Amino acid sequence: MKEIKGMKLNKNTKITELVKGMENIGFQATQLNRAVKIIEKMKENKAVVFLSFTSNMVSSGLREIIAQLVKEKFVDVLITSAGSIEEDLIKTEKPFLLGSFDADDKELDKKGVNRIGNIFVPDDRYTLLEDKLMPFFKKLYARQIKNKRLISPTELIFELGKEVEDKNSILYWATKNKIPIFCPGITDGALGLNLYFFKQKFKEFGIDVTADMENLGKRVLEADKTGAIILGGGIAKHHTIGVNILRDGLDYVVYISTGTEYDGSLSGARPKEAVSWSKINEEGNYAYVEGDATIIFPLVICGFL
Amino acid sequence: MKEIKGMKLNKNTKITELVKGMENIGFQATQLNRAVKIIEKMKENKAVVFLSFTSNMVSSGLREIIAQLVKEKFVDVLITSAGSIEEDLIKTEKPFLLGSFDADDKELDKKGVNRIGNIFVPDDRYTLLEDKLMPFFKKLYARQIKNKRLISPTELIFELGKEVEDKNSILYWATKNKIPIFCPGITDGALGLNLYFFKQKFKEFGIDVTADMENLGKRVLEADKTGAIILGGGIAKHHTIGVNILRDGLDYVVYISTGTEYDGSLSGARPKEAVSWSKINEEGNYAYVEGDATIIFPLVICGFL
Amino acid sequence: MKEIKGMKLNKNTKITELVKGMENIGFQATQLNRAVKIIEKMKENKAVVFLSFTSNMVSSGLREIIAQLVKEKFVDVLITSAGSIEEDLIKTEKPFLLGSFDADDKELDKKGVNRIGNIFVPDDRYTLLEDKLMPFFKKLYARQIKNKRLISPTELIFELGKEVEDKNSILYWATKNKIPIFCPGITDGALGLNLYFFKQKFKEFGIDVTADMENLGKRVLEADKTGAIILGGGIAKHHTIGVNILRDGLDYVVYISTGTEYDGSLSGARPKEAVSWSKINEEGNYAYVEGDATIIFPLVICGFL
Amino acid sequence: MKEIKGMKLNKNTKITELVKGMENIGFQATQLNRAVKIIEKMKENKAVVFLSFTSNMVSSGLREIIAQLVKEKFVDVLITSAGSIEEDLIKTEKPFLLGSFDADDKELDKKGVNRIGNIFVPDDRYTLLEDKLMPFFKKLYARQIKNKRLISPTELIFELGKEVEDKNSILYWATKNKIPIFCPGITDGALGLNLYFFKQKFKEFGIDVTADMENLGKRVLEADKTGAIILGGGIAKHHTIGVNILRDGLDYVVYISTGTEYDGSLSGARPKEAVSWSKINEEGNYAYVEGDATIIFPLVICGFL
Secondary structure, three states: OOEOOOOOOOOOOEHHHHHHHHOOOOHHHHHHHHHHHHHHHHHHOOOEEEEEEOHHHHHOOHHHHHHHHHHOOOOOEEEEOHHHHHHHHHHOOOOOEEOOOOOOHHHHHHHOEEEEOOEEEEOHHHHHHHHHHHHHHHHHHHHHHHHOOOEOHHHHHHHHHHOOOOOOOHHHHHHHOOOOEEOOOOOOHHHHHHHHHHHHHOOOOOEEHHHHHHHHHHHHHHOOOEEEEEEOOHHHHHHHHHHHHHHOOEEEEEEEEOOOOOOOOOOOOOHHHHHHOOOEEEEEEEEEEEOOHHHHHHHHHHHHO | OOEOOOOOOOOOOEHHHHHHHHOOOOHHHHHHHHHHHHHHHHHHOOOEEEEEEOHHHHHOOHHHHHHHHHHOOOOOEEEEOHHHHHHHHHHOOOOOEEOOOOOOHHHHHHHOEEEEOOEEEEOHHHHHHHHHHHHHHHHHHHHHHHHOOOEOHHHHHHHHHHOOOOOOOHHHHHHHOOOOEEOOOOOOHHHHHHHHHHHHHOOOOOEEHHHHHHHHHHHHHHOOOEEEEEEOOHHHHHHHHHHHHHHOOEEEEEEEEOOOOOOOOOOOOOHHHHHHOOOEEEEEEEEEEEOOHHHHHHHHHHHHO | OOEOOOOOOOOOOEHHHHHHHHOOOOHHHHHHHHHHHHHHHHHHOOOEEEEEEOHHHHHOOHHHHHHHHHHOOOOOEEEEOHHHHHHHHHHOOOOOEEOOOOOOHHHHHHHOEEEEOOEEEEOHHHHHHHHHHHHHHHHHHHHHHHHOOOEOHHHHHHHHHHOOOOOOOHHHHHHHOOOOEEOOOOOOHHHHHHHHHHHHHOOOOOEEHHHHHHHHHHHHHHOOOEEEEEEOOHHHHHHHHHHHHHHOOEEEEEEEEOOOOOOOOOOOOOHHHHHHOOOEEEEEEEEEEEOOHHHHHHHHHHHHO | OOEOOOOOOOOOOEHHHHHHHHHHOOHHHHHHHHHHHHHHHHHHOOOEEEEEEOHHHHHOOHHHHHHHHHHOOOOOEEEEOHHHHHHHHHHOOOOOEEOOOOOOHHHHHHHOEEEEOOEEEEOHHHHHHHHHHHHHHHHHHHHHHHHOOOEOHHHHHHHHHHOOOOOOOHHHHHHHOOOOEEOOOOOOHHHHHHHHHHHHHOOOOOEEHHHHHHHHHHHHHHOOOEEEEEEOOHHHHHHHHHHHHHHOOEEEEEEEEOOOOOOOOOOOOOHHHHHHOOOEEEEEEEEEEEOOHHHHHHHHHHHHO
16 A cells, blocks of 8 residues: 655655645645546547536636647547636627625625625626627527527537637637537526526527537547536536436546535535446546636646646 | 613513514624514515525425425425425425434444434335326326426426325425426436436436416516525525526515635525625625524524414 | 435425435535434434533533533533533623624734634633633632542532523533533633732632543443534543443433544544544444534434423 | 546546646635635744644554655644554554444454454454563552652653654654654543553552643743644643633644534534634634545645654
8 A cells, every 4th residue: 555655845856746746745635636547547548538617717826837738639528518618709809807705795896896706807898798799699680590409519619719819818729629518507607697587678589408418418429528617516517427428427427526415405415425426437437626626727737737 | 873782581482573573682683683574574665586405405304394385385486406306206205314414324324324414314215206206207107108298397396285184285286286396407316316316217218397487477576575584505596596586686585594705605695685686685684694594494484484 | 115206395395304305415414414413313212411511612602502401411421522511601791792704813912902813802701711710719718628629520510600691602501400510621811811810819729620420420330321413623622522431421422513523633533533532332322413613503403392 | 716627537636736737727626725724824833733633543544644644743732532542552562453434343342352353453453452560560660669759651761762763753753853752641542441440459540640731831821823734622622722712822724534524523613613712713723624634634734744
C-alpha cells in the first residue's frame, strides 16, 4: 500500500508536480489526483468525452478554460443549462465583474447590479443580451418558416455560435469545431425570458426540444467508449449520465461537485449510485472530487493543455 | 428582543406546538418557524403560490404530501423536473422501496435495482413506465397530427394526469384541479429516454417547449401577489424565481435546501442573492431553511393541512 | 421490503406520529426514525447513556431540553466543551437573544453584542460570568490548598452546579442527580479566559485534567452496555467514542451532525468509520442523521419524555 | 472593478501563477487568492503568526508541509488537538497508508486497520505509540516529583519533541525552534488513553492544563500584530481566536474550512462572526476559503516557501 506523505513545495513548483504529489496527501487531494488519472484513461482509450457543466462555471473564469478545451477538441459533446449559453454570449461583449459574497443585495438591486456569489453582473449585460437575441430569433423564425419545422436547442446554439467572434467564447469554438452543445432546459433563464418576449410578437415561433435526442443518442451508441467530466449537478449532470444508460453506462467518469448525498438529490449523488442505474458501468473507472470547481478544475485539467 | 429558550416536550406534543416553540430555539429551528410565518402571509394576502421541487422529493414520501397540497388547492402552480413526472406516474402502480445509503451498488446493478439515496427502485418500474408511456405518446401524436401543432410540456403533463386514477398522485390532482405543472426540462430522465425510443418510430413527434411560456408569464403578471415554496434547487428553482423577474420579483419566498452558497451555484444561492436580481422583491418576505426537505417540509406544512 | 410512502398530516398530528411515519418517507426522515429506534434499544437494554454535545447546543434552546433529560436521568454521562459550561451558567441569570444570521458584525461589535449564528449575546453576560466565576475560583483555590491536590474539570463543574438554582440549568440537574459532566478542554472559551485572569493573582491555582480519566474509564468498563447520543462534533464527540475503545466500542450510537465526511475530519466522520476503530462495536446499532440538531433533536427525543 | 476572466493554463504553469490568476476566476478561487494576500500582509507587518489545525491535517500529507513551515519559522505559535501530537509522533516511525473512503469498516476492524476518511492506520501504530509514550511519561513523572509541580500540555509536547529525530516531524522542529504547541484538550485521543493506562500505575501523575495560559496570553498581548492561519475547526480554532480577545482581536486571519454556518457551530462560523466577538478586530483583514485543506493549503502556502 502507498504511504501518506506530503511533498516539498516552493515558489517554482509546477501545478502538474503538485497534482502528482497529491496522490499521497490523502482526502480530497488524493481524489483530485485520481480524477486526473481517470481523464488520462479516457483519452488513452479514445473515449467520446462529454463535458457537463452548470451555468455558474460560465459565470466564473472557468468559461475561458472550457473554451480552450473546446478549441483544442479535448471534449466531444457539451451538455449544459440555458444560463451557460446566455452568459457566454454576454461575455463576448462585456465582462462580468469581481464582487463580494457579503454585498448588500438591496443596494445592488437599486444600483441595477445582479449577484452570482461573489460575481457581479450589471443590468446592461441583459439589455445587450436582448439586443443580440431579438434579431437572432428573427433569423431563426425565418428559417423555421422556410424549413417548415421547429429548430432544436442544439441547432439554435450552433447558429448562435456563428454570430460570435470572441476567441474566448465556448459558443465560438463549439460552432467552429462542430462540437454539439446539448441544452435540455433551453427556455430557462434570461434566454427563456427573451424567448417569451419574442413570442409575444411571433407566436408561431417554437423550439422542438425532442429534436436533439436522436443525435445525442447516436453519440452515445456509436462510441466505442464514453467518458464524462461533470462540473456541478443539475439537469446537465442528469442528462449526461442518463443518456449513457443507452449503452449500459459511461466507461470513465469524473465528478467535481459540492453537492451532498444525504438528501437523495441527483446533484449530490456520488458515482457509485450511478452504477446501480447503469449510468456508469460496473467496471466503471470513476473519481469524485468534492469542492468548488473554480479551484479543482484548473488543477485537474492543466496537465492536459 | 426575544429570548432564546427551549420548550417542554412530551409524547403528546403536537407538531404545530413544536413549530411554534421553535421560534425561540435559534439556528435552523428559528428559520423553520419563520418559513411558516412567510407561508401564512402568502395565504393571508392571497398570493398565487408556486411550488417548486426537484424529483427526489417525489422519490420520497413527500410525493403524497405534495399531492395532498394539490388536492386541497393550497398551491396554484407547480414547477418541477422530468423525474418528478415519471416517478409520480410509476408510483401510481408500484411503490419505491426503502433501502440503504450504504448499499453495494454493483450488487444492486446486478439485481436490477436502482438507488436514489436510501430508496430503491427495481427495474420493473421502468418497464411499467414504458408500457404506460408508449400508448400515451401515440395518443399525443395523433393529437399533434390533428391539431397541426406540437404539444407543450404542460399540456403533455395535463393529458398524462387524465390517465391516472391514484388519489395519492400529484398528476391526478393537478389535472383534476387544473393546476398547471411546468417542466422546462421535459426531455430529461426516463421520460426523455422513452421519448427517444418513441421517436425512433415516429420521427415527426415533437414537443414545443416554448409553448408554455405565455401561460407561465400570464400567471406571474396577472397575480396581485406571488409567493413560492421552493424545495431543493435545479432548473425548477431557477425557473420559478426567474419568471418572477417579469413582475419585479416574488413577494413571499421560502427556500428549503441543502445547497451551499460558496460555489456560486443557483441551487445553493440564498434568497438575498435573488433580491439583487429582482427575482424576489426588495420588500420581499423570505425565509431560508437549510436541511433535508423530508424532515423540514412536513414540519413546515402540517399546520396548513 | 418496506414501501416508501408519505403520511396524512394535519394541524393536530403529534410529533411522535410524524416520527413514526418518517420511517417510510426516505432520506433523512428515515434516518431520523432509525435514530429513535436505536435510542429505544439503548434504554431497553439498560445501556449507560453518554450524551455528547457542542456548546452551540447550549447557546440554543436545546439547553432546556438537555436539562430536562438530565433532570429525568435519561442520560448517565455528559461530555461537552467549555463553552457549554459557561453558557449554561450565564443563562441561569440572563437569556441569550434571538438575532439574525445576516447581522452587520462590525455594528454588533460596536454595540457590544456577540453573535452565534442567529443568536445574540450582549457583553454584559460576560461581565456577569466573571462576577460569578471569580469568587467561585477562590473557593476552589481554598479547597486546593486544603486538599493539597488540584481539582479536576469534572469536580470543578460539579461544584459549580452547587452554585446554581435555575431549574432550567444543565449544571443544576447534573449536580443534583450526580451525573458527571466531562470536559476535556476546560481551559477553552470564556471559562479559560477567566481562569487566565484568576491565575494572574493566584498563580498556584491549577486544574489536573488527567484526574478525571479513571472515573470516565470506570463508567465505560463497568457498564454492561454503552450507548451514545452525539450532537455535533469536536472534542466532545471524539472523547465520547474514543473512551469506548476501552470496551471494544459503543453498543448503540446516534449521531446528529452537519459535518462532512470528505475532509477526513473526526467531526464529519460517520458511525461506520468508528467501527473500524472499535469505537463502535461491529454489531453496533447506529444511526446517522444529517441536519441541524435544533430541528432534529426535539423530534428524536420527544417520544422519550 | 476587476473583470472576471480565466487564464491560459498549460503543463508548465506554476502554482504561484495559477494562484495569481485565481483572483479573477471568482467564487472560491478568488477567496483563495485573497487568503494569500492576507498572509502576505501578516508577514509584511511582522505579525506573530498562529497556525491552528485539527488532527486530520496531520493524518494527511499536510503534516510534512506544516513541519516545513515550523522548520522555516514561518509560524510562531501552534494550536492543535491531541490527535495531532500522537499522529505526528507515530509517523516518525511508521507511515499512515493510502486507503479508500468506501472501505468495508467491519472488514477493516477485523484486520486491525483504522480508517480516517481515505487514510488507513494499522493497529501496530498504536502499539508503537504506547511503547514510546510509557517510558516518556515515566521521565515526566520523575520530573514532576523533582519539580514538585505538574507539567503543562505545552511542556509535555516540548519534551516529547526532544525524543524525535525525524526531520519531517512537526514536533521535532517545534522543539528545535522553540515554537510552542498549545493543546488545550491534551487528554483526548490515544494520547489520553495512554495517560489513562499510565495513571493506573502512577496515580499521582498529572497535567495542569491551566499552566500554559500565562504563556499563551503573553504571546497575544506582547505582539505588535497577530495573525492566524486556521485549518479546520474544533477546539484549536476556538482557542486561537478566543485568546485574541485579550488584544481586541486578530489583525489578520485566514480560515480554510469545510464547516457550515447554518447550525451556529464555532467550527463553521465565518470570520465576520468573530468580528462581533472582538476575536478578529474590526479593521480585520480576513479571508475565508471553503474547501478541503489538503487541496487548498498547498496552493495557499507554496508561494511563501
